[in-house]
Amino acid sequence: MAAGTAVVSAITAEAWAEARQAVIGLWQRFTPQGRTESIALALDEDARAIEAAAADTPADDRVALRREQLAEDWQNNFRMLLRDHPEAREAVIALVRDELAPRIPEERQREQIINRITHVTVHSVTVRDEGRSVVAGGDVTENHRG
Numbered sequence: 001m002a003a004g005t006a007v008v009s010a011i012t013a014e015a016w017a018e019a020r021q022a023v024i025g026l027w028q029r030f031t032p033q034g035r036t037e038s039i040a041l042a043l044d045e046d047a048r049a050i051e052a053a054a055a056d057t058p059a060d061d062r063v064a065l066r067r068e069q070l071a072e073d074w075q076n077n078f079r080m081l082l083r084d085h086p087e088a089r090e091a092v093i094a095l096v097r098d099e100l101a102p103r104i105p106e107e108r109q110r111e112q113i114i115n116r117i118t119h120v121t122v123h124s125v126t127v128r129d130e131g132r133s134v135v136a137g138g139d140v141t142e143n144h145r146g
Contacts (some may be wrong), residue, residue: 003100004070004078006100006101007043013104014105015103018099020044026081027081030087078092097114
């Protein structure tokens, strides 16, 4: 969930405008204009939601829960992008590593995100009918028959 967490964490960073534009730029490279516009609207809506939640209850667990929910939503956006455009994989990694993570103020969180996005563990599992399933970092599944 590194990419989704990186987006939500960057929302509260000082350089959010630049991070926002980098996310939109990624979608512009790989999706139709209508999808890019909906991503831009979602970014703006989520930024307002985080700001409002923090203003209402700054020390409340509801803020953390809302951030987690938004991170999951963004991770799903990235999954759909990669499902439809697998060629975007390196661009997503570069976005997180070069544009979003450096803007995250908390060093520990920044390092965790960079490690999760750049170090993918691959597990191979044998399944029936001589198939093979490969799971990379828990997010990507590739099945082979043969």
